[in-house]
Amino acid sequence: MAQLEPPTAQRGYQILSSRDLDAQTLEVAMGPHHPSTHGVFRMDVVLDGETVTKLKPVFGYLHRNHEKIAENTSWIGSMPYTDRLDYFCSLTSNWAYALSVEKLCGITVPERAEYLRVILAELTRLANHACLAGFFVNDLGAMGTPLLYALREREKILDLFEWISGARMMCNFMRFGGCRNDAPEGWLAATRKLVAHFPSFLDEYDRLLTGNEIILARTQGIGILSSALAIDSAMSGPCLRASGVNYDIRKVDAYGIYNRFNFRVPLGDHGDCYDRMMLRLLEMRESLSILEQALKEIPEGSVQNSAVKIRNFKPPKGECYGRIETPKGELGFFLISDGGTSPYRYRIRPPSFINLTVLEDMCLGQKLADAVTILGSIDIVLGEVDR
Amino acid sequence: MMCTLAATFNPDRVLVGLAEWVTNALSAWPALSSLALILMSTVPLVAIFPGCFAVATWLERKGLGRFQNRIGPNRTGPFGLLQPAADGIKMLLKEDIVPAQADKFFHFWAPILAVVPAFLVLAVIPFGRQMVPAQLDIGVLYFFGVGSMSTLVVFVAGWASRNKYSMLGGMRAIAQVVSYEAALVLAAVPPIMAAGSMNTAHIVESQIVAEWVSGGNILVQNAGSLLGWHVFTPWGFCGFLLFFVASLAELNRSPFDLPEADSELVAGHLTEFSGFKYALFFLAEYVNLFAIAALAATLYLGGWSGPNFFWPAGLAESAPPAALVPGFVWLFAKMFAMLGVMIWIRATFPRLRVDQLMGFAWKFLLPLALANIVSAAFFIRLPWWAAWPISLGLSFGAYAALCVVNRQKGIGPREYRYA
Numbered sequence: 001m002a003q004l005e006p007p008t009a010q011r012g013y014q015i016l017s018s019r020d021l022d023a024q025t026l027e028v029a030m031g032p033h034h035p036s037t038h039g040v041f042r043m044d045v046v047l048d049g050e051t052v053t054k055l056k057p058v059f060g061y062l063h064r065n066h067e068k069i070a071e072n073t074s075w076i077g078s079m080p081y082t083d084r085l086d087y088f089c090s091l092t093s094n095w096a097y098a099l100s101v102e103k104l105c106g107i108t109v110p111e112r113a114e115y116l117r118v119i120l121a122e123l124t125r126l127a128n129h130a131c132l133a134g135f136f137v138n139d140l141g142a143m144g145t146p147l148l149y150a151l152r153e154r155e156k157i158l159d160l161f162e163w164i165s166g167a168r169m170m171c172n173f174m175r176f177g178g179c180r181n182d183a184p185e186g187w188l189a190a191t192r193k194l195v196a197h198f199p200s201f202l203d204e205y206d207r208l209l210t211g212n213e214i215i216l217a218r219t220q221g222i223g224i225l226s227s228a229l230a231i232d233s234a235m236s237g238p239c240l241r242a243s244g245v246n247y248d249i250r251k252v253d254a255y256g257i258y259n260r261f262n263f264r265v266p267l268g269d270h271g272d273c274y275d276r277m278m279l280r281l282l283e284m285r286e287s288l289s290i291l292e293q294a295l296k297e298i299p300e301g302s303v304q305n306s307a308v309k310i311r312n313f314k315p316p317k318g319e320c321y322g323r324i325e326t327p328k329g330e331l332g333f334f335l336i337s338d339g340g341t342s343p344y345r346y347r348i349r350p351p352s353f354i355n356l357t358v359l360e361d362m363c364l365g366q367k368l369a370d371a372v373t374i375l376g377s378i379d380i381v382l383g384e385v386d387r
Numbered sequence: 388m389m390c391t392l393a394a395t396f397n398p399d400r401v402l403v404g405l406a407e408w409v410t411n412a413l414s415a416w417p418a419l420s421s422l423a424l425i426l427m428s429t430v431p432l433v434a435i436f437p438g439c440f441a442v443a444t445w446l447e448r449k450g451l452g453r454f455q456n457r458i459g460p461n462r463t464g465p466f467g468l469l470q471p472a473a474d475g476i477k478m479l480l481k482e483d484i485v486p487a488q489a490d491k492f493f494h495f496w497a498p499i500l501a502v503v504p505a506f507l508v509l510a511v512i513p514f515g516r517q518m519v520p521a522q523l524d525i526g527v528l529y530f531f532g533v534g535s536m537s538t539l540v541v542f543v544a545g546w547a548s549r550n551k552y553s554m555l556g557g558m559r560a561i562a563q564v565v566s567y568e569a570a571l572v573l574a575a576v577p578p579i580m581a582a583g584s585m586n587t588a589h590i591v592e593s594q595i596v597a598e599w600v601s602g603g604n605i606l607v608q609n610a611g612s613l614l615g616w617h618v619f620t621p622w623g624f625c626g627f628l629l630f631f632v633a634s635l636a637e638l639n640r641s642p643f644d645l646p647e648a649d650s651e652l653v654a655g656h657l658t659e660f661s662g663f664k665y666a667l668f669f670l671a672e673y674v675n676l677f678a679i680a681a682l683a684a685t686l687y688l689g690g691w692s693g694p695n696f697f698w699p700a701g702l703a704e705s706a707p708p709a710a711l712v713p714g715f716v717w718l719f720a721k722m723f724a725m726l727g728v729m730i731w732i733r734a735t736f737p738r739l740r741v742d743q744l745m746g747f748a749w750k751f752l753l754p755l756a757l758a759n760i761v762s763a764a765f766f767i768r769l770p771w772w773a774a775w776p777i778s779l780g781l782s783f784g785a786y787a788a789l790c791v792v793n794r795q796k797g798i799g800p801r802e803y804r805y806a
Binding site for chain 1: 645738739799
């Protein structure tokens with residue numbers, strides 16, 4: 001056995017004197033236990049004074065082996081797991097998975113179920129964006145007041161979710177070819193009432209916060225993402241549209257019955273934190289208009305395609321990619337079926353994860369406090385990033 | 388009726404009379420008498436202010452709760468009033484964690500050193516007529532000199548914890564307080580000019596228009612200003628706001644709470660302190676808050692004097708109703724009113740960024756404070772018909788000019804397009 005050599009210059013090591021050390025910069029590991037990394041996320045930040053000179057996102061602390069579990073369980077068995085992807089928006093995750101399987105098997109969905117899905121997805125968008133608007137101002141350092149105003153609105157939506165699905169957050173509501181159950185008596189009326197009252201929250205938020213001097217100074221021109229970089233890095237959702245790219249899958253794919261509704265897609269011109277925040281607020285107003293139309297037009301009928309087998313569900317051999325526009329961006333499921341009772345390959349394209357890849361580009365040269373703001377404006381959920 | 392009651396019983400004099408009675412009773416033993424005087428002026432402070440701290444934490448939590456659509460603490464006693472006691476017990480029972488790499492000596496001493504200057508500065512606050520614990524002719528200077536020690540302690544705490552968040556918090560604290568201390572001291576200069584003294588008791592007395600003295604005689608002082616308190620003059624209004632804003636930064640309170648910015652630095656310099664050490668820092672913070680609020684009241688809001696400005700001199704033979712309330716009640720009412728505003732601000736505003744914070748101090752507050760001193764000088768020297776327009780013009784002109792100069796370009800509400 002060769003003798004171990006001491007670490008000297010000959011072996012490529014250099015013993016540094018304190019003069020050679022870079023004492024100008026400070027490396028801070030922000031997270032995984034940090035109040036504003038939105039979960040167990042870590043940013044390894046190199047600071048020069050207060051300026052960020054390097055930033056490395058580190059994730060995986062919440063990895064749960066979602067994809068492999070789904071490949072070892074029945075097709076419908078992983079539906080509850082999709083709740084845990086983006087636990088703020090379980091219903092849209094459900095829909096993305098159901099939509100992908102329906103595409104794989106060519107299953108049709110009854111009218112009423114389509115409407116119910118749109119209503120639930122847009123309610124989810126309201127809940128998510130309201131929450132984001134609150135958390136974002138919290139990241140800016142407001143003592144939780146805007147957050148709690150936003151959570152108050154979210155609670156009302158969660159009450160509706162609980163009423164229809166039995167769970168506030170882990171709804172597990174969509175099924176292949178429809179929804180698990182019809183809306184209970186009075187649910188649609190309550191939803192109409194919520195939709196009628198929701199604009200008052202948005203007006204209040206606009207009045208109190210969007211013109212606030214400190215918010216303007218803290219968010220405008222901060223974390224600019226160019227449209228070219230946004231496209232190159234496969235960003236999606238409000239972050240992409242804040243950079244001025246007109247790409248909303250509800251319009252592009254018109255999945256479900258979105259082509260029946262009249263709504264606009266707001267676009268930002270600057271791609272900074274303020275645009276990303278404002279786009280969410282504007283999208284909430286559009287969601288409300290979709291909800292109004294859907295609640296007016298929803299037909300009677302069954303909510304489940306009765307031809308779809310529940311037990312021993314086996315899609316034909318083949319592969320497909322299904323995607324929808326979740327509140328955070330493009331959520332896609334790439335599924336390969338070998339004709340068996342479980343997927344051969346089950347792959348998720350999570351919007352939070354892919355939107356996170358440009359974090360360093362947006363943060364370089366900004367202050368430490370801005371890094372927190374920028375992370376908040378991307379809107380990530382670690383359940384989806386780490387899967 | 389009011390007059391006779393007041394003539395026989397003056398609530399303002401009760402505590403001073405008690406102190407005089409004790410010292411007279413002990414006059415045969417001079418050493419004992421002076422010891423009694425020292426104890427009588429210090430023990431109540433050390434007893435009352437932790438109590439105020441408890442009330443303040445309850446008020447803050449309850450107030451924040453109401454601002455945020457919550458109820459706030461309500462499990463401990465009626466309206467959650469025993470919450471501070473529960474918090475105190477919890478803090479005492481918590482494990483005292485010292486990081487392995489910490490500088491143990493300073494980690495131990497920092498919380499204690501934080502409390503000491505907070506109480507020391509109370510010595511020059513006039514809590515009522517003849518109720519100044521220490522009559523210092525350099526009272527205001529002493530306040531700032533001793534008070535700035537607490538900043539050093541923040542840095543010691545941050546450095547001793549051997550934690551990067553703590554150190555960043557400590558560095559921010561030094562930068563911030565050095566910047567805002569300048570504006571704070573300059574904002575305190577005009578009342579000193581008006582009173583011609585740094586003695587805090589004299590500054591209060593200079594703001595009393597019509598002073599009622601036992602027996603119904605009305606003594607007119609400081610007839611030069613329309614209303615007694617300095618805050619009702621142009622330079623005083625401007626100066627009070629300056630002082631208040633700068634003191635928010637000095638106290639690390641929102642929106643200037645960068646040293647302990649919880650969304651960036653976890654808890655800044657407090658990150659590595661737990662249990663009673665944390666409680667001591669908290670105590671120091673709130674006693675500092677009360678001390679600065681008391682100084683702001685002393686300088687601009689007439690200190691312990693009641694709102695007797697609607698009692699024109701020579702109008703009435705009776706006492707102004709405000710004089711029936713002891714001076715310390717007025718002072719504490721003013722302090723708690725300021726605390727209320729601070730809680731309101733904390734519940735409302737987001738935080739500034741570190742460069743914006745420094746810019747605000749050096750580019751806005753400091754020039755405005757300097758202009759305000761000039762404005763006050765004109766006001767004090769000129770007859771009232773010339774003083775008011777000149778002072779108004781100088782203070783508010785400077786404010787408007789600085790607003791224009793400091794306006795950030797390209798920042799404002801935006802219009803959005805739809806695809």
